[in-house]
Amino acid sequence: MQRYLTKKYRITEMYLDIALPYEKRETSIDKWIMIAVQNQIQKLEIKIVVLNRYDYSHRLPEILFCAKSLKYLKCLKVELPYYETMELTSLKYLTLERGAVNVDMLQRIISFCPLIELDVTSIHDLEEDSLSCMGKVNGGDEGRGSGTMQAPSLQKFVGYGYFAGLLPHMVALKNLKKLEFDCAPVTDDILSELVYVLVALETLVLIGCSTLECIKISSNSLTQLRIEEGFHLMKVTIDTPNLLEFSYNCEMETSLSLISVLDHCNARFFPSVKD
Structure with a gap:
């Protein structure tokens, strides 16, 4: 040196x-x-x-x-x-x-x-x-x-x-534009508020966030969404009219509702998801 x-x-x-x-x-x-x-x-x-x-x-x-x-x-x-x-x-x-x-x-x-x-x-x-x-x-x-x-x-x-x-x-x-939580203590209410106010958000990744139970993701800007290892997730509601990619992989059986997504959205689901 x-x-x-x-x-x-x-x-x-x-x-x-x-x-x-x-x-x-x-x-x-x-x-x-x-x-x-x-x-x-x-x-x-x-x-x-x-x-x-x-x-x-x-x-x-x-x-x-x-x-x-x-x-x-x-x-x-x-x-x-x-x-x-x-x-x-x-x-x-x-x-x-x-x-x-x-x-x-x-x-x-x-x-x-x-x-x-x-x-x-x-x-x-x-x-x-x-x-x-x-x-x-x-x-x-x-x-x-x-x-x-x-x-x-x-x-x-x-x-x-x-x-x-x-x-x-x-x-x-x-x-x-990109928000990723990995094993972070984010709650249902905080996540909903963040997605609502972050109007430029394009990519959202949630991995191993065990504090999430019933979440609603509503965003016009979101194009990529990835949810994995949601060990306590019981219900997920997605209202993202411009979503291009969606990956959902959670071991427990979860109620998943897709209110508004693009017809050509590339979506991948774990088999335990309920419509």
């Missing part, structure tokens, strides 16, 4: 898979990230293997958020603290897996990255170490903001695992 810094060789991609105690990895990782940013990094993947329950996830340095060339960032078990710096103007794909993020920082990333697509897996907040406080986007009850997510440029959101507090605030994502 020192050679890259000295010779000013361009670094297009870098993968860090680290299994070291916190005190040994802290200085090295930050220095490597600094060199990558200075050498115009475009794709960065960071995976921190926590060796024991007394170990810490890694706190990403502020220099990373000055990476104007960065297009792809994937992080596993890291902390994204709040920094005033935000120059990720080229960032298009952000994946957070089992990490900690300050909710204000998440808001800044979504708001200031015009190309961003977000993939979230069981994230939690740094300040209160509570998954549910993800609902306080922009500060919420803490008085630092309105509590409403402002992300006019966000077009894709993929959520896996527990981030229930964030769900009510997603109604503000007016330009969202």
